[in-house]
Amino acid sequence: MKPRVRTAVLVSGGGTNLQAIIDKSAEGAIPSAEIVVVISDREGVYALERADKAGIPSEVVPFKETGRGEFERRLAAALESRGVEMIVLAGFMRILSADFTAHYPNRILNIHPSLIPSFCGEGFYGLKVHKAALDYGVKVTGATVHFVNEIPDGGRIIMQKAVYIDDNDTPETLQKRVMREAEWVIYPEAIEKAASEIRRSK
Amino acid sequence: MKPRVRTAVLVSGGGTNLQAIIDKSAEGAIPSAEIVVVISDREGVYALERADKAGIPSEVVPFKETGRGEFERRLAAALESRGVEMIVLAGFMRILSADFTAHYPNRILNIHPSLIPSFCGEGFYGLKVHKAALDYGVKVTGATVHFVNEIPDGGRIIMQKAVYIDDNDTPETLQKRVMREAEWVIYPEAIEKAASEIRRSK
Numbered sequence A, B: 001m002k003p004r005v006r007t008a009v010l011v012s013g014g015g016t017n018l019q020a021i022i023d024k025s026a027e028g029a030i031p032s033a034e035i036v037v038v039i040s041d042r043e044g045v046y047a048l049e050r051a052d053k054a055g056i057p058s059e060v061v062p063f064k065e066t067g068r069g070e071f072e073r074r075l076a077a078a079l080e081s082r083g084v085e086m087i088v089l090a091g092f093m094r095i096l097s098a099d100f101t102a103h104y105p106n107r108i109l110n111i112h113p114s115l116i117p118s119f120c121g122e123g124f125y126g127l128k129v130h131k132a133a134l135d136y137g138v139k140v141t142g143a144t145v146h147f148v149n150e151i152p153d154g155g156r157i158i159m160q161k162a163v164y165i166d167d168n169d170t171p172e173t174l175q176k177r178v179m180r181e182a183e184w185v186i187y188p189e190a191i192e193k194a195a196s197e198i199r200r201s202k
Helices: A016-026 A046-053 A068-081 A098-102 A127-136 A171-201 B016-026 B046-053 B068-081 B098-102 B127-136 B171-201
Strands: A005-011 A033-040 A058-060 A086-089 A108-112 A140-147 A157-164 B005-011 B033-040 B058-060 B086-089 B108-112 B140-147 B157-164
Touching: A005 A016, A005 A046, A005 A171, A016 A033, A016 A046, A016 A171, A033 A046, A033 A068, A033 A171, A046 A058, A068 A098, A086 A171, A108 A171, A127 A171, A140 A171, A140 B157, A157 A171, A157 B140, A157 B157, B005 B016, B005 B046, B005 B171, B016 B033, B016 B046, B016 B171, B033 B046, B033 B068, B033 B171, B046 B058, B068 B098, B086 B171, B108 B171, B127 B171, B140 B171, B157 B171
Parallel strands: A005 A033, A005 A086, A033 A058, A086 A108, B005 B033, B005 B086, B033 B058, B086 B108
Antiparallel strands: A108 A140, A140 A157, B108 B140, B140 B157
């Protein structure tokens, strides 16, 4: 049996998607990937505690203090030293350069809280995505897991799940429902799907 | 009880959505609307036979021979003579002018075979919509019922329903599934929803 795909999860905040991935992994639902490190671009975020509790090594590679160039050099070094083959962005709030993403073709995964190509691209993140969907008046939204390339939210789609909007939804209630009904469901599944492909090709 | 909303269905072809509406109406699922006429812009289309079989009056208002100005004048006359209050476009392949749509604000319904705002607007009709969705690589598509205004596929959304794409879907198989799983389901429901609002406001 080929070894599991060595996977890093990049975070910037609370890490609710990280937790969903940790939980599903503990249940044995992500047999093709092993989370070998959680990396945050900020100190003190709760995602780092979640990693600790799950017994996963974590690291902080600061962004703000150094800027993107130095951040990416340090990030690449951290990933290489741990033999990381696949990168999962989970609430990671920095945009990676085209140079960086080109080093990991079809190896970086991201989740976006809409049905791409609706409400995505530059400027669409967090609550803004859900506000845009409600302002437009759509009745169905959802989440998308996709590979990351040089175009924001532009890489190949791996999985999508639909979420129906209620008449009295606010951006906040919608954000929570999209997380619970879509993001936490499809992200672990999509990670397994991508990892099993990488594993087969090793 | 206020009278049912006098409704015209406009068609150009086979009339599968018309049939779904006729069937649901016969089941009593569209109590707020009465289909008083089916109007086609072309002679000899099967939708006209479906109207006949259901005992619904039908008319042909030719487009090709006269052009849009004369077509819309004759259409408006036909609608007025029958006291039509709501217009349902069901596979009707002509674009109505801003002048015409302005006469029926929130009174003209259309169905589009995607989750608007994805894969809609000028040039997106029929199989082209499904080909665009497959080419983009989305995993979820669907159908949208919306009011018609001067912007193609730009009016307020009434209902949407999601359809999951299979790995081996072609534009043809996807078109059929979107019809069966989404269009024929939500169009009758959306017509009832819009008609009941019009009826309440009478």
